Amino acid sequence: MSRTPGATDPPARDTVAAGTRAAPVRPRVPDAEWNDWRWHMRKRVTTVAKARQWIALSPDEEKAIAGAAGTYRWSITPYYASLMDPVDPNCPIRLQGVPALGELAEFPGAEVDPVGDMYYRKTNRVVHKYPDRVIMLVTEACPVYCRHCTRKFHTTDVTGTYFRDDEGESFDEDFRYIADHPEIRDVLLTGGDPLSYRDGKLEEIVAGLRAIPSVEIIRIGSRFPVLLPQRVTDGLCEMLSRYHPVWLNTHFNHPKEITAEAAAAVDRLLRHGIPVGNQTVLLRGINDDVTTMRTLMTELLRIRVRPYYLYHCDNVTGVSHFMTSVEKGWEIMEGLQGHITGFGVPQYVLTTKIGKIPLAQPYFTRTPDGLLLRNYRGQEMAVDTAAYPITEPDAR
Template identity: 80%
Template sequence: MPRTPGQTGAAVQSPRVPAPASAPETFRPTVPAEQWGDWRWHMRRRVTTVEKARQWIHLTPAEEEAIAGTAGKYRWSVTPYYASLMDPDDPLCPVRRQAVPALGELAEYTGAEVDPVGDMFYRKTNRVVHKYPDRVIMLITEACPVYCRHCTRKFHTTDVDGTYFRENEGSSYDEDLRYIAAHPEIRDVLLTGGDPLSYQDGRLETIISGLRAIPSVEIIRIGSRFPVLLPQRITDEFCAMLARYHPVWLNTHFNHPKEITAEAAAAVDRLLRHGVPVGNQTVLLRGINDDVETMRELMRALLRIRVRPYYLYHCDNVTGVSHFMTSVEKGWEIMEGLQGHITGFAVPQYVLTTRIGKIPIARPYFTETPAGLRLRNYRGEEMAVDDTVCPIREEAGPR
């Protein structure tokens, strides 16, 4: 049955909704269901030119100027699936703004860096970044299905001449695995990139099996935006492969409720049915999700598809990304609008990523006083708790 992309909605909705009658015939091309369900088809047909983009959206002059201006500097590609979620007429569409280059990427901002989180500073081998005592990341690839315009590794993944790799990404993994095996304090390895799922299952299994052969590695995690950008990639075969190497966890990256579609929900369900827990790391982005109602709906929608909100990242001051930054005050406003207003485990931890690690920066709900604690709830109501009722510090000897 032919499939017309472009729909969003709850997981119970049919993925075969016709394109709006007002859309020009050149928009949302009808694609056979067999092709639309094949992630390799989407990867081969990614939008990489103005001409291809015009099949999906009415490009504005500013967008066309930005595409030309970022050519040779920042890579650009959009999967047909993700392109189908873009509003063809609204340049402020939250999906479109994450996928189509903008002139803000070419502006200069004070303090912007290509590596504000210190990946290159903590790199120990070609791929291993050892920043925390008991865990490391492995930079698997520079490739992504969609080059998110807000990427914190924009230099590594989208600067044509830039990379965090010391050697080619296709070089041997032996040095990386030896480093991890030689440091038994490392119990948790996160595969990231780029997007590791850009690789075929066989190549990924070689990496994962190599890690699972190291006795001290307890947890393998994968950071991937494929459930958002191309959920067809999350096949039963892929999930079954992961299940052979448990415990395996996957963290993904939904930023707006519009991204939570029937296909995304089905991809998450496949992972969960194979025992792979799914968490979400949202980035606070100006003009995309920097208001309380949008963030509340996103967190509720994540719970509906059984994805646990994990982090709300303050957008890093990354070269080519700074135009997405909000103030920390805006982040506090949003966190205050979540705490107490939605289910507790739907509230992510608000963090700022720095060279010294991820720093929680949510405003505290208590202050210390000479008499004890002064507490504040989500309504702004306050109460005092005496030190004799809730001691703040341990006393020497028995009480």
């Protein structure tokens, strides 16, 4: 048996409206290889020549690839490449995977670390920003180096790494820090992408955390369900299920990424008791319109992924060209609230050095008599303090 990559997937969405596109001709690949995540990792697109096997590179894309050399890594899995429109450089998949000239431009206020990871780093891997939870930067490897990555500096070719020591160094110092701070009850594994490790190495990390009595929740931040869903095997899920409660947050940005293979990966996680949430980034030219975002959220619910955050794109060096205005984010949130089921509406946030700041506009205004309420249609209703007290009564 063999398959043409992408040929047996459901019709891809170049726009969010229902439609189809002809599957481009791809080299035939045996099913055993196409379904093996390690094959995809070995065959990642990392050169112009390899990219041309999948897409007709535009002159600007070729200039950007050359300009990014020695500064920013790039790679694309064959699976993710199969979702790219072969001729349209504005394809939302191409924009996320192929270097663009905007990465080389300078933007006001851009920083390599606007979220303060370096400031809050306590060990080689542990970043302790919030009282009861930490992140662990366990690797700098990813299957696809997303062009909009918040930690783009972490995956540069030159000096961009947050690791004080090599990522392969012992984890003992990291585990010891967490054990010595019993207020830490929640650990998020991130990087890079933790699922870049093979199951055995990943289990060593998860087991080390589970051995710490104060750690209640282990979370994994991974884009593998989107970029290479073949990685989410029954074996991986069975291993993770031995260390519950384990949660996984992933990162779908466009409806075109929700394929049958991605849905199957999510289903495997769920069947092993691993809840799946989604953290979308608001990206100019990719999902910065109400129709696309509404379709994305409803499609996520269809495959049983809970929308969690809508991140305002960070002003990261090499990423700023993806930023929209905050006003655009408000417009999109207004187009979600009330128009889809409540638990399908993510929280719109801006990540800063002082934490994640909710940016959603309020649906109420305080008045001398009580509250003026506004619904998603713009209709208003006044309620007075007799019906809904605003302040607690004087207890004296």
